Amino acid sequence: MRKILENSIVVSNLAKTILYSTEYRIMNQLSKSFSLFVKPPYQENDKDLVKYLREGVLKLHQEDAKNIADGFYPIGVIKPKGPKEHLKNLPYLLIDSLKISRRRKFNIKKDFDIEPEDAPDYLKRNYHFQTDGYFSEQSAKIYEHQVEVLFSGTAGPMRRMLIKMIKEKISRDRPLKILELGAGVGSATLDYAKAFDFSSYTVSDVSGPYLKAAKERFNNPKMEFVQTAAESLPFADEEFDMVFSVYLFHELPQAIREKVLAESYRVLKKKGILGICDSLQKNDVPKLNRVLENFPIDYHEPFYKGYTIWNLNSALNAIGFRNVESQFKLLSKYWVAEK
Secondary structure, three states, X not given: OHHHHHHHHHHHHHHHHHHHHHHHHHHHHHHHHOOOOOOOOOOOOOHHHHHHHHHHHHHHHHHHHHHHHOOOOOHHHHOOOOHHHHHHHHHHHHHHHHHHHHHHHHOOOOOOOOOOOOOOHHHOOOHHHOOOOOOOHHHHHXXXXXXXXXXXXXXXXXXXXXXXXXXXXOOOOOOEEEEEEOOOOOHHHHHHHHHOOXXXXXXXXXXXXXXXXXXXXXXXXXXXXXXXXXXXXXXXXXXXXXXXXXXXXXXXXXXXXHHHHHHHHHHEEEEEEEEEEEEOOOOOOHHHHHHHHHHHHHOOOOOHHHHHOOOHHHHHHHHOOEEEXXXXXXXXXXXXXXX
């Protein structure tokens, strides 16, 4: 029975990979068709590297299935979106792919009809060259779909790998008080809220529209949604058992990253756990260094290169965290540390 369960999960995940990879190719071809006006993203043509990535995708899906079978998170985390909701987003995705390619071609980084006021200056830009950056309801509606297209349906499994690491590290015989930093539209929140037993779960993000989109996905009185920058948290000292973030740190300047670590340490209880999921870093897999170099150019990630050479283990130790552990899977890297 277990093998049947794992195989069915792998098939389901691979179906997502095929779907989103197909949509990526359609958008890339669309950009090529309008190449006088837009610029398609870099496409890897190294056959050995493409083979390595494909094998890595299968291995990731197999590990995701094993984690479900082992009880680290429930099978409900792989529930797909309905076809109606998926298809509804596609026209907006196709249109925005052309707008993104136009900004990429002409290196347009700050393209807002109304510039967001309630955000730090470093965030007031078109991250990924996407329309409105992180600061409109329309951007929030299609962002999760855009991420899945970019990562060929592997974003969910990559986010979930951190759950196992935290559960192996944390020692609590009672429900947790959880804080999620930079939650965006709640993509990771959906999985983590199912995986952990909590007395309270605070979902935070700096973007009002994205946080609103996240809030609309949940109806749980134990969950609270707070608009705040992760480097300046409005919470008391030693308030949470667990603080975590998913794909936050590579979008921050180094000085801000250090502040986020300090704030995380401050709001964690003694022996509380910090969990971080983010991008792979330089030389973790040397053959992927070229991919890491091209990503911030194609998708306007101004602080990404600095992140890839940042020694997070040393930064965690300097703040006061103990028992730091790290590992990586496919294109993501993970850290867990204890206060």
